[in-house]
Amino acid sequence: MEEEKSSSPRTTTTTHIALVSIPALSHQVSILEFAKRLLNLHHNHHHFHVTCIIPTLPSQNNNTFFFDSLPPNIHCIFLPPVNFDDLRNDSSMSLEAQLSLAISRSLPSIREALNTLNSTTNNNLVALVVDAIAHEALHFGKDLKNKNKPLSSYIYFACSAMLLSLCLHSRKLDQIVPCEYRDYPNLIQIPGCISVHGKDLPNSVQDRSSLAYKLYLRRCKDYFLADGILVNSFIEMEQGAFQSFLSQSQEEVIIPPVYAIGPITQTSGGRNNNNGWECLQWLDNQPPKSVLYVSFGSGGTLSQEQINELALGLELSGHRFLWANVREPNDKACASYLSGDGAEPLSFLPEGFTERTKEKGLVLGSWVPQIEVLGHGSVGAFLSHCGWNSVLESVVKGVPMIAWPLFAEQRTNAAMVTDSLRVALRPNNDNNNGVVLKEEIADIIKRLMEGSEGEEIRRRMEKLKDLAGCAFMEDGSSTKTLSKLALIWKSMAP
Known part of the structure; x- marks a missing residue:
C-alpha cells in the first residue's frame, strides 16, 4: 500500500x-x-x-x-x-x-x-x-x-x-x-x-x-x-x-x-545541489543589502510577455538581482505547481539580457535554498509571489517585499503585507491585460531599495522580525x- x-x-x-x-x-x-x-x-x-x-x-x-x-x-x-x-x-x-x-x-x-x-x-x-x-x-x-x-x-x-x-x-x-x-x-x-x-x-x-x-x-x-x-x-x-x-x-x-x-518555517534550505552552492557563493561577493531576490515559488509561472517585461525591468532598475526558479513561459500562473520543471529557462529570456546583466545579476532555473538566501547579508529585498511560506520566511529574516501574487490565496496575502502590515510594495497590474511593464517594475524596485519609503518599510519589517523571534x-x-x-x-x- x-x-x-x-x-x-x-x-x-x-x-x-x-x-x-x-x-x-x-x-x-x-x-x-x-x-x-x-x-x-x-x-x-x-x-x-x-x-x-x-x-x-x-x-x-x-x-x-x-x-x-x-x-x-x-x-x-x-x-x-x-x-x-x-x-x-x-x-x-x-x-x-x-x-x-x-x-x-x-x-x-x-x-x-x-x-x-x-x-x-x-x-x-x-x-x-x-x-x-x-x-x-x-x-x-x-x-x-x-x-x-x-x-x-x-x-x-x-x-x-x-x-x-x-x-x-x-x-x-x-x-x-x-x-x-x-x-x-x-x-x-x-x-x-x-x-x-x-x-x-x-x-x-x-x-x-x-x-x-x-x-x-x-x-x-x-x-x-x-x-x-x-x-x-x-x-x-x-x-x-x-x-x-x-x-x-x-x-x-x-x-x-x-x-x-x-511562524513555522523551514529551518534550513539545504545545499544539496550545485545551484544552492552557486547562488550563495555569488551572494558572498555582493555588497550588503544590495541584492533583490526574485522567486515565484515552487510552481509559479509567467507568460512570455511578462518574463520579458520583468527581465527588462530588472535591467532598467540598475540594481543587483538573484532570479531563481525561472520556468518555461505559461499563461496559467500555477502551471508548474503539480509538475516538474520544464525546459532550459535561459532560452526564454530577452535576447542579450544575460550577457548585459552578468555583472549585476544571476539567473537560475531551479531550486535554491531560500531560507539561507533570505538570511544572507547581501539580500536587501524579496520580489515574491506571496505564498504564505515565503511571506513568513521573509518576516523571520526581516526582508522587505515586493508583492507579486499569482494564484490561490496569494492576492489575499499580498493585500495583508502591503496594506495591513505595510512591509511590502505591490505593482499595479490592472492595465495592459494584467502585465506589469518594465518601467513600473524598475520604479518599484528603486522605491524599495532606495530612499525614505524603502527605509520606512525596512524599519517595519525589522520590528516584525523581532516580534517573530520573540514568539x-x-x-x-x-x-x-x-x-x-x-x-x-x-x-x-x-
Whole structure:
C-alpha cells in the first residue's frame, strides 16, 4: 500500500500524533516543520512520535533531501499515486480543485494507513492533525478510538489567520454578496482584518458556480467540526484576527479553539545541489543589502510577455538581482505547481539580457535554498509571489517585499503585507491585460531599495522580525501555545 521513509514507529511508550498532508511540497514542509517544533520543545521532546501520511500524484517529484533529513521520530508514509487519467484533458480544473480531488481519491488509503497505525502503536495514538485541504480525513478521527473515545482531530492551517477568518466567515459572505466577489463594488469585510477588494480573495472563490467554490464552502464548513485549528501565524502579527475568533464564538457561532503556533518555517534550505552552492557563493561577493531576490515559488509561472517585461525591468532598475526558479513561459500562473520543471529557462529570456546583466545579476532555473538566501547579508529585498511560506520566511529574516501574487490565496496575502502590515510594495497590474511593464517594475524596485519609503518599510519589517523571534522564545506566545497543546496530547496517552 505504501512507501515508507525514515525508521519504523517506536514500540516504547510514547505519545503518538498522526498527520495527514496533501500532494504539495510547500504544505508538506510546513506541517513537518510543525512536527519538528513539537518534538523540540525542551521539556517533552523524548515523549512524542509523529507519523505523517502523504498522498501523492503520478507526476510529482518528492524532495528526498528534505525527507531524508527528518529526525528518526518523524516517520513518513507516502501513499500510492492517485489516478488522474480521466482528467488529463481537462485544463479548466483549478489547482485547488485538483488538490481536493487528489485527497478524495486517496481517502481509502488514508483510512487504511490510520487504522494500521492505530492498531500498531499500543493505543498511544492520541491525536489526528490534517492539512486544511485534507479536511475530509478529519472524520476518520471519529472512527479511531483512544481509551474508547474518538480520537481528537485538528486542522493544520498552513496559511494566515486572515485567510482562516475569511473561511470561517464564508457562509455569511455567501449570503451577503449578491454577485461574483470580483464584481462587488464594496470592500469585503473580513472579521478582525483589513477589508479587501473582491478581486483579492483567493482563486477558489472567484467563480461561484464552479466546482472549486463548492469544494471551498464544504471545506470551510468542516473546519467547525475540528477539536482545534492550528494556525501557522503568531498573535503579534495578526492580533485582530485571533481576537475575532474569540468574539465570534461568543456572539455568532462556536468556533473551535484556535492555536497560534507560528511562524513555522523551514529551518534550513539545504545545499544539496550545485545551484544552492552557486547562488550563495555569488551572494558572498555582493555588497550588503544590495541584492533583490526574485522567486515565484515552487510552481509559479509567467507568460512570455511578462518574463520579458520583468527581465527588462530588472535591467532598467540598475540594481543587483538573484532570479531563481525561472520556468518555461505559461499563461496559467500555477502551471508548474503539480509538475516538474520544464525546459532550459535561459532560452526564454530577452535576447542579450544575460550577457548585459552578468555583472549585476544571476539567473537560475531551479531550486535554491531560500531560507539561507533570505538570511544572507547581501539580500536587501524579496520580489515574491506571496505564498504564505515565503511571506513568513521573509518576516523571520526581516526582508522587505515586493508583492507579486499569482494564484490561490496569494492576492489575499499580498493585500495583508502591503496594506495591513505595510512591509511590502505591490505593482499595479490592472492595465495592459494584467502585465506589469518594465518601467513600473524598475520604479518599484528603486522605491524599495532606495530612499525614505524603502527605509520606512525596512524599519517595519525589522520590528516584525523581532516580534517573530520573540514568539518562539521560551516564554514566547507561540511556544506557550505549542506547550499547551503538547500537555493536552500527553494527558491523553495511557
